[in-house]
Amino acid sequence: MSGDPRTRIAARAALELEPGDVVNLGIGIPNLIPGILAPDAGVVIHTENGLLGVGPRPAQDAVDPDLVDAAKLPVTALPGAAYFDSADSFAMIRGGHVDVAVLGALQVSAAGDIANWAVPGRDVLGVGGAMDLVVGARRVIVTMTATTGAGEPKVVPECTYPLTARGAADVVVTELSVFRLREGRLVLVELLGGATLDDVARATSAAYEVELG
Amino acid sequence: MSGDPRTRIAARAALELEPGDVVNLGIGIPNLIPGILAPDAGVVIHTENGLLGVGPRPAQDAVDPDLVDAAKLPVTALPGAAYFDSADSFAMIRGGHVDVAVLGALQVSAAGDIANWAVPGRDVLGVGGAMDLVVGARRVIVTMTATTGAGEPKVVPECTYPLTARGAADVVVTELSVFRLREGRLVLVELLGGATLDDVARATSAAYEVELG
Amino acid sequence: MTSVRRVSAEQAISRVRSGDVVMVGGFGLVGAPLTLIDALVETSDARDLTIVSNNVGEAGRGLGLLLRQGRIRKAIASYFTSNPEAVAAVNAGQLDYQLLPQGTFAEAIRAAGAGLGGFYTPVGAGTLLAEGKEERLIDGVPHLLERPLRADVALVHAARADELGNLWYRGTARNFNPLMAAAAGLTIAEAGEIVPVGGIEPEAVATPHLYVDLLVGAKRL
Amino acid sequence: MTSVRRVSAEQAISRVRSGDVVMVGGFGLVGAPLTLIDALVETSDARDLTIVSNNVGEAGRGLGLLLRQGRIRKAIASYFTSNPEAVAAVNAGQLDYQLLPQGTFAEAIRAAGAGLGGFYTPVGAGTLLAEGKEERLIDGVPHLLERPLRADVALVHAARADELGNLWYRGTARNFNPLMAAAAGLTIAEAGEIVPVGGIEPEAVATPHLYVDLLVGAKRL
Numbered sequence: 001m002s003g004d005p006r007t008r009i010a011a012r013a014a015l016e017l018e019p020g021d022v023v024n025l026g027i028g029i030p031n032l033i034p035g036i037l038a039p040d041a042g043v044v045i046h047t048e049n050g051l052l053g054v055g056p057r058p059a060q061d062a063v064d065p066d067l068v069d070a071a072k073l074p075v076t077a078l079p080g081a082a083y084f085d086s087a088d089s090f091a092m093i094r095g096g097h098v099d100v101a102v103l104g105a106l107q108v109s110a111a112g113d114i115a116n117w118a119v120p121g122r123d124v125l126g127v128g129g130a131m132d133l134v135v136g137a138r139r140v141i142v143t144m145t146a147t148t149g150a151g152e153p154k155v156v157p158e159c160t161y162p163l164t165a166r167g168a169a170d171v172v173v174t175e176l177s178v179f180r181l182r183e184g185r186l187v188l189v190e191l192l193g194g195a196t197l198d199d200v201a202r203a204t205s206a207a208y209e210v211e212l213g
Numbered sequence: 214m215s216g217d218p219r220t221r222i223a224a225r226a227a228l229e230l231e232p233g234d235v236v237n238l239g240i241g242i243p244n245l246i247p248g249i250l251a252p253d254a255g256v257v258i259h260t261e262n263g264l265l266g267v268g269p270r271p272a273q274d275a276v277d278p279d280l281v282d283a284a285k286l287p288v289t290a291l292p293g294a295a296y297f298d299s300a301d302s303f304a305m306i307r308g309g310h311v312d313v314a315v316l317g318a319l320q321v322s323a324a325g326d327i328a329n330w331a332v333p334g335r336d337v338l339g340v341g342g343a344m345d346l347v348v349g350a351r352r353v354i355v356t357m358t359a360t361t362g363a364g365e366p367k368v369v370p371e372c373t374y375p376l377t378a379r380g381a382a383d384v385v386v387t388e389l390s391v392f393r394l395r396e397g398r399l400v401l402v403e404l405l406g407g408a409t410l411d412d413v414a415r416a417t418s419a420a421y422e423v424e425l426g
Numbered sequence: 427m428t429s430v431r432r433v434s435a436e437q438a439i440s441r442v443r444s445g446d447v448v449m450v451g452g453f454g455l456v457g458a459p460l461t462l463i464d465a466l467v468e469t470s471d472a473r474d475l476t477i478v479s480n481n482v483g484e485a486g487r488g489l490g491l492l493l494r495q496g497r498i499r500k501a502i503a504s505y506f507t508s509n510p511e512a513v514a515a516v517n518a519g520q521l522d523y524q525l526l527p528q529g530t531f532a533e534a535i536r537a538a539g540a541g542l543g544g545f546y547t548p549v550g551a552g553t554l555l556a557e558g559k560e561e562r563l564i565d566g567v568p569h570l571l572e573r574p575l576r577a578d579v580a581l582v583h584a585a586r587a588d589e590l591g592n593l594w595y596r597g598t599a600r601n602f603n604p605l606m607a608a609a610a611g612l613t614i615a616e617a618g619e620i621v622p623v624g625g626i627e628p629e630a631v632a633t634p635h636l637y638v639d640l641l642v643g644a645k646r647l
Numbered sequence: 648m649t650s651v652r653r654v655s656a657e658q659a660i661s662r663v664r665s666g667d668v669v670m671v672g673g674f675g676l677v678g679a680p681l682t683l684i685d686a687l688v689e690t691s692d693a694r695d696l697t698i699v700s701n702n703v704g705e706a707g708r709g710l711g712l713l714l715r716q717g718r719i720r721k722a723i724a725s726y727f728t729s730n731p732e733a734v735a736a737v738n739a740g741q742l743d744y745q746l747l748p749q750g751t752f753a754e755a756i757r758a759a760g761a762g763l764g765g766f767y768t769p770v771g772a773g774t775l776l777a778e779g780k781e782e783r784l785i786d787g788v789p790h791l792l793e794r795p796l797r798a799d800v801a802l803v804h805a806a807r808a809d810e811l812g813n814l815w816y817r818g819t820a821r822n823f824n825p826l827m828a829a830a831a832g833l834t835i836a837e838a839g840e841i842v843p844v845g846g847i848e849p850e851a852v853a854t855p856h857l858y859v860d861l862l863v864g865a866k867r868l
Contacts, residue, residue: 020428022636042428044428044636046636047819048750049674049677050819050821050822051628052634066677066678066806066819066820067677067818068674068675068677068819069819072674072675072677077628079623079624080592080635082592082628082634083818083819083821084634084821085753085816085823085824086674086701086750086753086822086826087540087756087757089750089753090540090754091536091540091608092608092634092636093541093750094541094542094768094769095538095539095541095608096541097539097608097637098636124746125726125727125728125733125734125737125744125746126729126746127725127726127747127748128726129725129748129749130748131751131770131771131776132748132770135769135770136541136750136770162774162775163774164774165770165772165773165774232649233649255649259857260598261528261529262453262456263598263600263601264597264849265856266849278456279456279596279597279598279599280597280598281454281456281598285453285454285456285508290597292844292845293809293810293813293845294849295813295849295852295855295856296597296598296600296849296852297600297852297855298601298602298604298605298632299528299529299532299602299605300533300535300605300761302529302532303533303761304757304761304762304829305829305857306762307529307547307761307762308761308762308829309762310760310829310857310858331554336516336517337554338506338507338512338513338516338523339504339505339506339507339508339525340525340526341505341527341528342504342527342528343527344527344530344549344550345528345529345530348549349529349549349762376552376553376554377553378551379551379552533763540754541768542754542766542767542768543767543769543783543788544767544785545758545764545765545767546763546765546766547762547763548764562764564764564765565764569764594850597849597850600850627851628818629816629817629818629851629853630848630850630851
């Protein structure tokens with residue numbers, strides 16, 4: 001793989017998506033996925049502010065002010081799209097009708113707990129749809145760099161940041177590797193971009209098993 | 214007043230409705246009201262199976278199979294009508310957005326308790342929207358004959374039939390009189406069709422006060 | 427996007443298994459999935475069904491036919507009275523039933539589709555239908571705790587579907603259909619008309635296609 | 648039927664009183680009732696307001712202007728972070744706040760309009776946002792009890808209204824508007840376009856007119 005780590009993470013996460021999947025994409029790395037997916041990938045994108053069938057971003061002179069995604073950025077709607085209100089949108093999410101949520105995180109624990117909305121010591125003033133998505137989506141894919149800018153591991157024994165939800169992660173993709181949560185066990189299943197087992201071990205403070213395909 | 218008692222009851226109940234009122238009409242006597250109301254009465258009729266803005270019944274050759282009221286009888290929709298699903302329809306009712314429910318009853322108690330869905334000793338196999346309507350509508354008008362076919366009073370000290378809801382009635386219209394529930398007191402406010410105070414007293418087993426206008 | 431699977435009514439109904447909880451849309455016969463009900467009556471052996479539907483058909487029509495076949499073990503509804511055979515089956519001990527106020531019935535189906543664990547409603551408190559239910563005073567008003575109503579399979583009718591499976595309902599035929607489409611493990615929709623993608627205005631879609639698993643052309647309009 | 652009352656934005660906003668709970672539609676500025684917000688900022692003296700809105704505007708735009716005037720006592724929202732001035736006001740102790748997961752926020756507003764006493768959701772259980780809330784295990788899963796969110800006044804924006812007050816929303820500008828229109832004692836709608844009765848297809852009405860008390864023409868589309 002090439003390019004910057006964020007794009008590589010997004011590209012690997014995109015491989016987790018299957019034709020027909022209804023997918024909600026968080027802000028940041030997940031939002032790089034639409035630019036990576038093949039147009040015929042058959043993935044349907046849901047945005048929680050009320051649209052199923054998100055299309056590509058519009059040209060600047062074709063922006064529709066009534067048409068944004070959850071990042072409040074202009075989008076388009078594909079043929080066959082549907083609009084709905086916020087209660088209906090979160091009914092879809094909470095009710096398990098969205099197949100996959102791809103989101104960024106600050107920490108993921110060995111038990112799949114996710115912390116992605118608040119940093120301790122700062123005021124906790126925005127949660128948006130994060131909690132609904134990690135609880136409601138059938139499959140939760142976390143995309144994040146393996147460590148913080150300061151080099152601290154983000155796959156940790158226990159989250160020290162405020163939780164978004166317990167045991168919610170199914171897959172964790174970093175620039176170094178892919179972890180899967182299998183019946184409560186954290187398992188390293190794939191090395192990425194030339195990373196070694198040692199590279200992953202150094203960047204990870206959680207205990208994990210290794211079952212490389 | 215003239216005509217049969219049921220029509221007279223419906224006609225008196227219709228006088229309780231004000232322009233702009235959103236009104237749900239039960240099966241039986243209440244369903245006579247649309248034929249009595251002036252076309253410019255400004256009353257908007259709601260049917261719980263999903264229509265606001267019920268119009269007159271269609272001619273037989275103009276029946277639309279997708280368009281019925283809660284009695285499953287063909288209706289029309291007026292210009293400006295709206296259709297909605299059953300959850301939204303009962304959200305309107307339970308949420309207090311329907312101004313008036315007019316309904317029949319088997320018994321009403323001195324405290325305004327209503328029994329209108331089941332007869333003791335028979336199997337209780339249909340409730341429909343009755344409970345939602347009497348709890349949710351802002352004003353509940355009961356229309357019924359003063360006594361049963363066997364001559365038993367229907368305005369009673371305590372309901373002996375299974376309750377639809379407690380303390381829900383605001384107005385009770387029979388062929389003999391109008392009662393109002395005022396802060397928990399049952400008050401006879403009007404005599405109808407030449408009835409005397411004695412007539413009402415003989416047909417009523419509940420205690421009530423008399424405040425004829 | 428991926429087209430919804432188009433199948434025959436028989437193929438779709440073959441997914442119904444004995445013992446399933448099956449939701450059936452419609453208010454009486456209006457908005458009822460009559461093509462799918464016919465297939466369930468004529469081509470399926472599934473028995474011991476729990477039917478969740480506002481009414482249990484009418485005598486010998488719609489779900490009433492399934493009842494005659496003795497294949498309904500339990501019915502959950504707001505109104506059985508319109509089918510005297512359903513009342514008779516209850517009296518004969520051949521049909522188990524649960525009666526809910528119509529608004530509670532609708533809301534419980536919505537709650538299942540919306541992933542809620544339950545809700546409190548003032549409707550029914552203090553009545554026979556409160557028996558066995560948890561009551562709680564909220565702001566001084568008695569409320570009942572009601573649980574979500576889920577199904578294995580939902581059978582719904584729409585006037586129009588597009589090839590993705592988006593649904594649009596007409597008039598008062600909407601009723602319980604969109605709620606049920608969201609509340610089942612497998613949702614089978616029949617549509618009076620199936621139009622190309624783009625044939626339903628995005629603001630007018632009442633059931634977005636993610637709720638629909640199988641699409642069947644309705645025999646009758 | 649009776650036409651909805653058509654008034655100016657100033658007349659409508661004069662109904663907002665100090666101390667009121669005011670719901671404001673919109674996701675950021677998309678679908679926000681900007682004409683009504685302008686009137687609230689420019690022509691009203693109402694203070695001490697509790698604002699229920701997904702965001703608290705942006706710095707100096709929309710509700711952000713009202714915040715600058717120091718007229719918001721409390722904000723109930725899912726996301727304050729987009730307005731640094733709201734964050735600063737909280738830090739300075741000038742703004743009380745309540746944070747809800749966005750789905751819980753939406754559902755609580757719906758519950759108020761729908762006359763429910765509360766609901767159980769699995770979202771937020773075991774997190775900071777569960778503090779002070781009743782938790783209950785349902786089918787082995789922790790759920791939180793959430794209460795309805797009501798308002799004295801709702802300000803909503805629709806792309807189109809008819810003269811009865813039926814509303815139609817466009818694109819993702821629908822968001823919280825229909826929920827809020829149903830959850831307030833007084834609902835004031837602004838519309839980009841006001842059409843004759845019959846100008847909105849009955850199946851396409853998203854907010855039936857019984858929810859709308861006052862109708863205002865929106866200054867901007």
